[in-house]
Amino acid sequence: MSQSSENPNALQQTKSETQLAKPTQSQKPLALATYSERKERLDLMLTNAEKQLKPADRKRIAQMLAVVAEMIGAPMPSEGALAMYIQILGDYPQDLVDMAGKHVIRHHKYNTFPRLADFEEPVRDLLRMRQQNLKETHDARRDYLKEH
Numbered sequence: 001m002s003q004s005s006e007n008p009n010a011l012q013q014t015k016s017e018t019q020l021a022k023p024t025q026s027q028k029p030l031a032l033a034t035y036s037e038r039k040e041r042l043d044l045m046l047t048n049a050e051k052q053l054k055p056a057d058r059k060r061i062a063q064m065l066a067v068v069a070e071m072i073g074a075p076m077p078s079e080g081a082l083a084m085y086i087q088i089l090g091d092y093p094q095d096l097v098d099m100a101g102k103h104v105i106r107h108h109k110y111n112t113f114p115r116l117a118d119f120e121e122p123v124r125d126l127l128r129m130r131q132q133n134l135k136e137t138h139d140a141r142r143d144y145l146k147e148h
Contacts, residue, residue, distance in 0.1 A: 052134075
């Protein structure tokens with residue numbers, strides 16, 4: 001079930017958060033905003049970047065792996081191996097874990113359980129971009145507050 005169908009206000013909340021981070025026609029560009037407006041928008045951008053890196057829920061990872069195994073007709077890995085898959089995939093945000101699972105279901109050709117790299121490869125660069133975005137946003141906020 002999508003986030004917006006579970007919580008009808010979720011989409012609206014996302015829109016209002018986005019509006020603060022990105023200027024609209026009625027909103028000044030960040031460079032022209034007052035100190036308090038700029039700080040508020042930088043804080044919100046930092047919060048959003050942090051949210052995009054929130055680690056996946058381990059139970060949902062286990063469920064995704066079970067669905068993948070069922071869909072491709074592969075046996076589940078041993079308990080120890082499954083725990084390692086969950087631990088490593090737990091470093092990724094939930095939406096990227098879900099995206100990885102869908103990718104494997106669509107593209108894995110054999111009825112063997114996919115290797116960890118099969119899950120990580122399609123989302124690794126997206127994770128790096130999010131990590132870089134967080135670092136750049138944090139640096140921009142720190143530099144701006146230091147200057148003012």
